[in-house]
Amino acid sequence: MSIRNDTVARQVTPAYDVARIRHDFPALHQEIHGKPLVYLDNGASAQKPRAVIDAISEFYAHDYANVHRAVHTLGERATQTYEAAREKARHFINARSPEEIIFVRGTTEAINLVAQSYGRNTLRAGDEVILTQMEHHSNIVPWQLLREQTGIVLRVVPIDDSGELILDELEKLFNRRTRLLTLTHLSNALGTINPVHRIIEMAHARNVLVLLDAAQAVPHLSVDMQALDCDFYAFSGHKLYGPSGIGVLYGKKDLLAAMPPYQGGGEMIRYVTFEKTEYADLPCKFEAGTPNIAGAVGLGAAIDYVSGIGLAAIAAHEQDLLAYATDRAAEVAGMRIVGTAREKASILSFELAGIHPHDIGTILDSEGIAIRAGHHCAMPVMRRFGVPATARASFGMYNTRDEIDALIAALHRAREVIR
Amino acid sequence: MSDLRDLYEEVILDHNRSPRNFLKKPEGTNHQAYGFNPLCGDEFRVYLAVEDGIVKDVGFDGAGCAISTASASLMTEAVKGKSLEQAHALFEDVHKLLTQRAESSDLGKLAVLSGVHAYPMRVKCATLAWHTLQAALENRQGETVTTE
Numbered sequence: 001m002s003i004r005n006d007t008v009a010r011q012v013t014p015a016y017d018v019a020r021i022r023h024d025f026p027a028l029h030q031e032i033h034g035k036p037l038v039y040l041d042n043g044a045s046a047q048k049p050r051a052v053i054d055a056i057s058e059f060y061a062h063d064y065a066n067v068h069r070a071v072h073t074l075g076e077r078a079t080q081t082y083e084a085a086r087e088k089a090r091h092f093i094n095a096r097s098p099e100e101i102i103f104v105r106g107t108t109e110a111i112n113l114v115a116q117s118y119g120r121n122t123l124r125a126g127d128e129v130i131l132t133q134m135e136h137h138s139n140i141v142p143w144q145l146l147r148e149q150t151g152i153v154l155r156v157v158p159i160d161d162s163g164e165l166i167l168d169e170l171e172k173l174f175n176r177r178t179r180l181l182t183l184t185h186l187s188n189a190l191g192t193i194n195p196v197h198r199i200i201e202m203a204h205a206r207n208v209l210v211l212l213d214a215a216q217a218v219p220h221l222s223v224d225m226q227a228l229d230c231d232f233y234a235f236s237g238h239k240l241y242g243p244s245g246i247g248v249l250y251g252k253k254d255l256l257a258a259m260p261p262y263q264g265g266g267e268m269i270r271y272v273t274f275e276k277t278e279y280a281d282l283p284c285k286f287e288a289g290t291p292n293i294a295g296a297v298g299l300g301a302a303i304d305y306v307s308g309i310g311l312a313a314i315a316a317h318e319q320d321l322l323a324y325a326t327d328r329a330a331e332v333a334g335m336r337i338v339g340t341a342r343e344k345a346s347i348l349s350f351e352l353a354g355i356h357p358h359d360i361g362t363i364l365d366s367e368g369i370a371i372r373a374g375h376h377c378a379m380p381v382m383r384r385f386g387v388p389a390t391a392r393a394s395f396g397m398y399n400t401r402d403e404i405d406a407l408i409a410a411l412h413r414a415r416e417v418i419r
Numbered sequence: 420m421s422d423l424r425d426l427y428e429e430v431i432l433d434h435n436r437s438p439r440n441f442l443k444k445p446e447g448t449n450h451q452a453y454g455f456n457p458l459c460g461d462e463f464r465v466y467l468a469v470e471d472g473i474v475k476d477v478g479f480d481g482a483g484c485a486i487s488t489a490s491a492s493l494m495t496e497a498v499k500g501k502s503l504e505q506a507h508a509l510f511e512d513v514h515k516l517l518t519q520r521a522e523s524s525d526l527g528k529l530a531v532l533s534g535v536h537a538y539p540m541r542v543k544c545a546t547l548a549w550h551t552l553q554a555a556l557e558n559r560q561g562e563t564v565t566t567e
Contacts, residue, residue: 362423418432
């Protein structure tokens with residue numbers, strides 16, 4: 001990238017202090033095989049800031065008890081903290097009501113919840129669900145399970161050579177049996193940002209509901225449920241710098257209210273006899289059993305942390321990194337970037353001619369650089385691009401241009417090692 | 420971690436660059452097996468022409484990383500001419516070398532695979548062809564061998 005572009009990038013993010021941000025993440029300050037850790041596997045999971053680690057630790061040290069059932073002080077404190085986290089999640093995606101925020105284990109559970117609760121009770125044999133060729137397995141397999149149970153039909157929107165959805169093909173897939181469109185907001189294997197506003201309009205014009213898999217999107221794109229108007233939105237805490245084992249299913253209240261429970265147990269009931277059980281109101285109806293209380297608290301702290309820096313500033317920083325990495329990758333002999341959509345974020349998926357991604361992964365690790373090598377749980381994408389696997393560098397708020405320089409140097413080194 | 424050169428040994432790089440008995444299904448093939456590691460995408464088919472209890476010829480095809488490809492290539496060289504019992508014994512020796520680093524003195528060229536032991540995430544790459552060989556010795560067609 002030229003000096004001139006450099007200047008432009010700096011002007012876009014004048015207040016972005018990456019050194020200060022890095023200081024907040026203890027895991028970044030270590031050596032791997034004698035080299036400073038360069039963590040470029042954020043698409044798989046992000047590291048955690050001290051604020052998140054401390055929030056979880058403080059919660060267990062001082063405020064922990066079960067939620068929603070105790071009359072004692074700690075129970076009250078735990079419930080308040082847990083519900084405060086729900087409110088933070090609501091605010092973060094601008095949902096109308098905290099009742100629309102269901103805490104789940106992660107994106108995968110959120111999608112399974114919609115498939116098994118909404119899908120199993122509403123969809124009939126022959127009804128159609130549209131998904132896309134770029135979906136993560138977690139947005140394919142739950143629908144295949146539902147297909148086995150109900151006889152629904154799955155339709156797949158193809159992608160073009162750049163990794164963009166072919167919207168004309170989507171248009172053709174809608175018919176009078178189409179009930180639901182489920183797709184990723186940001187592709188984990190390609191980095192493609194899908195034009196979800198337009199797609200939601202297309203679907204809603206035909207009374208088709210839309211579920212967005214936002215596992216990759218939430219750490220990079222600011223979203224507004226009321227403006228976006230999607231019907232379900234699913235994301236995980238752990239890619240948003242929060243803990244694993246906690247995530248959110250957003251659903252429009254009228255939809256959630258009409259859906260039966262996903263699991264039965266404590267917490268989700270109002271009244272139980274052996275003859276009949278009345279379910280609790282939203283959101284508890286979908287939160288059977290003792291939830292991941294500390295996980296929710298950690299997620300709340302992560303949302304506070306991310307909001308404090310600002311998703312717009314984070315996104316601008318990451319766009320600069322992606323542009324810089326894309327430019328510099330061209331210097332490496334045999335480089336082929338997989339996923340060159342016009343709208344992209346945070347992900348550089350690639351192959352190097354003659355070097356298998358796992359060999360790249362091992363060689364980069366010896367240089368302290370963590371990337372992902374594999375099919376990224378998106379085997380249909382790999383098949384589409386004719387590769388068994390790719391190497392993937394994925395960027396987060398704390399990555400730097402220096403780290404990308406280290407990545408490029410290590411890729412040159414991989415070329416030297418595998419001759 | 421030990422030096423990368425212990426993993427990407429010269430012999431391994433050579434066998435990755437030009438795998439022996441590759442893209443070859445020997446005449447008289449009467450034993451074969453299929454190995455696939457779905458997480459990696461590594462995939463090999465091993466073919467044996469067995470006559471009077473002896474592996475007369477051997478070949479393989481498929482695709483994988485440098486470690487799995489070189490290991491497969493070295494395997495085909497080592498197994499040619501061996502009796503089924505000797506080939507089974509060789510599988511056991513190499514498996515021990517890779518998983519426990521128990522070096523057997525008569526492994527010859529295969530000793531270059533010992534460097535893989537220091538990279539636990541890569542052991543499954545090196546063992547894939549050998550487990551596929553074992554299945555081929557028993558002619559377990561229709562089964563998918565995996566080391567993941």
